[in-house]
Amino acid sequence: MAVLNFLEAVRETLRAEMRRDKDVWVVGEDVGKKGGVFGATLGLFDEFGDQRVQDSPLTESAIVGVGIGAALYGSKPVCEIQFADFIFPAFNQIISEAAKMRYRSDGDWTVPMVIRAPFGGGVHGGLYHSQSVEQYFTSTAGLKVVVPSTPYDVKGLLAAAIRDPDPVLFFEHKGLYRAIKGEVPEGDYIIPIGKADVKRDGTDITVITYGKAVHFCLEAAEELAKEGHSALVLDLRTLLPLDREAIMTAARKTGKVLIVHEAGKTHGIGAEVAALIAEECLFDLDAPVQRLCGPDIPAMPYAGPMEKFYMLSPEKCLEAMRTLAQF
């Protein structure tokens, strides 16, 4: 058992999977000698060489498109998009090709590929280095979308993603990279994609969240407990396919649901979670389904005060949780 930070968990899982399966390779901008702009692939170039840790040209559509081709041939590319904000040039390859390949070929051709991308704000990144982009992908069946929140989850979920037979988008909140440390077992393990995780059990309110917000909500839940309210915190972990059962169970348990995410509220992930609850658990509810999310603006601004205004925080979570608990 080692204590790793979130970024180290990414790197060590990549290393372990590359050692385990020689078909696994990494490709993206600056992943080679530099080891990635965040250091996620640091040292892998020395161990695996310039083919398996491949610097790509500055072309996201090609990173994904070449990855798809390689996957069609049977190899297992792990594509890195330098910032999630730069995934849009590859959107056509992801939506039209990766997501539809198995379906359109009746299973003859498949795309066992992972696309990793750091996302999220609060790092002085401005509009184009702060976005949450998960909601652009979750309406596309054929894709899987995973967002881990702890080093332990990173390892189990990234290993599962790499071994998955279908394309998996793996979004890493860059605000967690160095901020979050945790125990990571040394041996091989998998966390199944499509399963949510109760990160804290509780009885009064249910908080459904993912990514960095998990930590804010857990911190807020501690505070809330001191005020006498018990919060269940469900970490979705996978956004597509959603763990419908876990959501319904958690919602029914307390009858009061708050959904929290950093991405903008309207037409965000929380919308589907709330809709599912409104469809399946209506008569178990004791309060309107609440959402605490980023504001509906084009992207996160740069200047400190505005960035802070955008970002979630334990305080903002606590306030929303308290209001719901007192409803």
Add this chain to the structure above:
Amino acid sequence: MAVLNFLEAVRETLRAEMRRDKDVWVVGEDVGKKGGVFGATLGLFDEFGDQRVQDSPLTESAIVGVGIGAALYGSKPVCEIQFADFIFPAFNQIISEAAKMRYRSDGDWTVPMVIRAPFGGGVHGGLYHSQSVEQYFTSTAGLKVVVPSTPYDVKGLLAAAIRDPDPVLFFEHKGLYRAIKGEVPEGDYIIPIGKADVKRDGTDITVITYGKAVHFCLEAAEELAKEGHSALVLDLRTLLPLDREAIMTAARKTGKVLIVHEAGKTHGIGAEVAALIAEECLFDLDAPVQRLCGPDIPAMPYAGPMEKFYMLSPEKCLEAMRTLAQF
């Protein structure tokens, strides 16, 4: 007052706007001599010439990107994407540039542009000529997303879109082009973007829908009336920004809501509508919020029986409406 079909309403509105404002021009694949693959621009080339009705090369990112540039200079491009399925190569230009220009420049630079695209299935188009793509755009503040359902609405909404100071995505269900005719007043009028429309008033259930499904629901509502249940049919018309007031009013009126759209259910437009209702109208509800949508598959299949299986129909709508009415 003339009776036009849906396609003619598009064409005549383009013509009127181009006559009205010489800064308005049309650009896209085959929009010139051929008049567009569906004929939306037929005859405009002869009237306005090859600059204002401009055949583009086969490059969607450029159609939108050049359109953005032209809009920055003060002209008003109406970009045609030949099929909505082919809008993805332009995704980066739409999300990163068009949507964020006003915001990021503090209003100094703006993109008064329209992007028209035919969408939707039931026309033997298979995976890549049938998709509904609206849900890919609705989480991006800065954009507006409009989906008209009648020739009357086409004229008022397309004129509004062209005169709008911000980028508007205008999605036309290609299954309506020749199938739907209607009265269109000859004079100039505008239908405000952001306003939903009660297409049929009713008291027992509320059906919230848009696009081609509006017609299925209206037909089903006629049948349902014969069975003694009165359905209110709300046509959203604009998906971003949503008409929250109209949705809440319609939901509260009957307490029973069914949301209908052709696009896949999970993380679709209906999710936000349901979430809004679960957040704002929970105690007015007499039944779970229902959704009748396309299946959660990568896209619509081609062979007749599978395509039919995918598509909505008056019968499918009637069944869902009847079940809700009887709840």
Add this chain to the structure above:
Amino acid sequence: MTANTQARHEALGLTRDQLLEMYYYMLLTRRIDERLWLLQRGGKIPFVISPQGAEAAQVGGAYAFRRNQDWFLPYYRDLGINLVAGVTPREIMLSAFARRSDPSSGGKQMPNHWGNRGANVVSGSSPVTTQLLHAVGIAQASRMRGDDVVVYTCCGEGSANQGDWHEALNWAGLHNLPVIFMVQNNQYAISVPLEKQVAGGSIAARGKGYGMPGVQVDGTDLLAVYEAFKEAHDRAMRGEGPSLIEALCLRITSHSSDDDQRRYRSAEEIEAMKAGDPLTKIKHYLAEHGLLDDAGSAEIDVRVKAEVDDATEWAESQPYADPEFALSQVYGEG
């Protein structure tokens, strides 16, 4: 022909049998397509998009590849490529009729969106030029495994202006990958003519900017195409990297069954294409060189017709997938 001048096909190392086989494939390509138009006009299938005018480019190109070893990422007109790669007329017809046993997609995809695992023909989509990047990825992965594979991929001249086209050629050039990029330049992208698509007018001229040869060839001349591809294929096998081949083709039909080219092409222009018909040209060559007499020609006609008849009838009699098949193959088994 004088006795001591080597015929062009001989100079290229092609035997009479090989040449006749190429002719057979060209004819088969044409006749299948003609049948598809009939079926479409008769309401039996909704859609046709045609290789007519590109048969020499396709068959001449494909013939330089190794069946069951090389890989193919064709575009929607590439019927001839598929046939030479080993896809059968029955399989083509199954996909035209969208039947359950269509090997491309079980009827999920439109016709001409081929895919055939057995023949190394990779599943294709509609958005143009996405497959060029897949071709590059396949070349890269096969090289990593040490496999001896050359990859064919193709698109039209209009499509060659898409961003993915640029990114694919650049990537292949960087890694010196064994990919042959063909552009079938038939002067039109639906209604938009070459001069509104390709700045400067030459696709081949772009090769240099990616550090690879860019060759323009008469795509109606079977042997010229074969020669260009043979050379490119040899280069690829020698590890000398990718090639770009622009084949000047004709588009004899309208863009597809949804189009009417008389709206944007003059009657004279359409008429003028007859003279350049690649089938006429190869027939002329065969006759000129005494390689195929009338009887032999009629025999091939009969054989091709029988195959097309058989494929059509058989495929039409096959069942559709059940409606619920629409829900299948979204995800694999973990």
Add this chain to the structure above:
Amino acid sequence: MTANTQARHEALGLTRDQLLEMYYYMLLTRRIDERLWLLQRGGKIPFVISPQGAEAAQVGGAYAFRRNQDWFLPYYRDLGINLVAGVTPREIMLSAFARRSDPSSGGKQMPNHWGNRGANVVSGSSPVTTQLLHAVGIAQASRMRGDDVVVYTCCGEGSANQGDWHEALNWAGLHNLPVIFMVQNNQYAISVPLEKQVAGGSIAARGKGYGMPGVQVDGTDLLAVYEAFKEAHDRAMRGEGPSLIEALCLRITSHSSDDDQRRYRSAEEIEAMKAGDPLTKIKHYLAEHGLLDDAGSAEIDVRVKAEVDDATEWAESQPYADPEFALSQVYGEG
């Protein structure tokens, strides 16, 4: 220099005053950037990305354009372009400090994401090469209105491999638009060297494939750059269409304040750049031609320093926008 040989700047029609102004802008560019690094190291601003090694390319290029008439769509290193276009040091500093009165964005955008309505500098984003298409659209719209406008746009050599780059050059070529595409080739895209970015190694070689001149120029040589741009600008004004100019530059600093180039460049390689520093070169030229003596040089140094000091102090003292300003300018007033 011999008396009867015309100096290079004179041959180009540049007066001494003009040349000194160009030198001033180069120095201003360098000094502002150096100050930004100090501010970043001191924790006053979070981020710097640098024009060092490209000052000659930027100032020489920009100098061929007409201020307040031509349009500019620069990339993040193009500080020199902005200054010559008329953006003031104070405005630059406002954006570095992300203050409310930053003319680019009111503090919403990162530094170097310039936009300046008054100077015809169009708002830029981070995803590379999107602005090339905007440049083309601006050229197209201005021509439709009959306006006399030439458009500058630029990116790095790594970025020139993006799809949008291809689509932009092709479109400009098709319509013969007055756009000058510069690529500042500094041999690296963050850590990825030219040979892993540009197949064939030459951006200029791509011009031909778009029917436009592709010119490679020493981007550390102010006058060579000016000459290439002047010619391209003249061509554009004569209606002869777009040009592609590849300027070979240096990247003296790390990619940005988030990068450390010692991880992927040798110490010798980094050291070797000093010899080619464009500022050293132009100073040498000025001295050699007796255009600037030590006193004159010191005077410019003082003037530039005073401007940088003033801009820094003033900008730092300006207020941030209120937090709720984050909600502004999502949509306009219908």
